[in-house]
Amino acid sequence: MRIIGLTGSIGMGKSTTAAMFREAGIPVYDADAAVHDLYDQGGAAVGPVGDAFPGVVKDGRVDREALRQRVLGQPDELKRLNAIVHPLVGLDRVGFLKQAEADGADWVVFDVPLLFETGGHANVDAVVVVSAPPEMQRERVLARPGMTPERLDAILAQQMADAEKRARAHYVVDTGKGLEPARAQVKAIIANLRASAG
Structure with missing residues (x-):
């Protein structure tokens, strides 16, 4: 089984x-969704994150906004924070891989926002970067509730x-031209990966 690392900046x-x-x-492994589950009630990160950052756990779950601040x-x-969370995500990812293997998958995708920044690109067989023109990126992100130009710049x-x-x-997927062209790019990447893997 081979691994595609999927990454791209916010927006x-x-x-x-x-x-x-x-x-x-x-099959796609969503690192953000995994962290969300770890921070939720009963999640494995709630205790250690609460101990390391007093006051960020509210009603039994990590308050992501308080932690972000x-x-x-x-x-x-x-x-x-990463020293606490990354090992827990790693354990979760092992479970995902075992399931994908049991299901007979030949490729899986790791959807990781900070793939390059955390060195994760060294552990995948191919990296796909999602991109769009910077003005489109800013427009998309600033349309999100609670987002400000200052917060975007900090991210x-x-x-x-x-x-x-x-x-x-x-490989690069350009989402600036719309959904259907992006979907065609994804199909072409998958075909190319499968052909090159023999």
């Missing part, structure tokens, strides 16, 4: 592109530049 259309891989029959622009705090400061991601990718 590039990565979640939509991940859904296209899923529609094509390739604690770590945004604080590299050491972010490192401390982008933690992410590798889109141009560098594209330069390091095996």
Whole structure:
């Protein structure tokens, strides 16, 4: 079984592109969704995150906004958080891989926002970067509830530049031209990967 790493900066259309891989029959592991579950009531991260960052656990779950305020622009705090969460996500991902293997999947997708930033690209067979023109990216993100230009800039400061991601990718999906062209690009990538894998 081979692994596709799917990544892209905020607002590039990565979640939509991940859904296209899923529609094509390739299992997708969503790292963000896994973290969401870990932070929810009964999640394995609630206790250790609450101990490390007092006050961020409310009603038995991690308050993501309160946690974000604690770590945004604080590299050491972010490192401390990642040291708690990344191993838990890793365990969850092992379970996903076992299930995909049992189901007979030949390829799987790891949907990881910070794939390059965390060094995860070294553990996949191919990297697909989702991209769009910067003005479209800003327009999409600023349309989200509660988003501000300052918050967007702070998020982008933690992410590798889109141009560098594209330069390091095996494949790029351009979502700036609409859904159907993006879907066609995904199908072409899958066909190419399967052909090159023999």
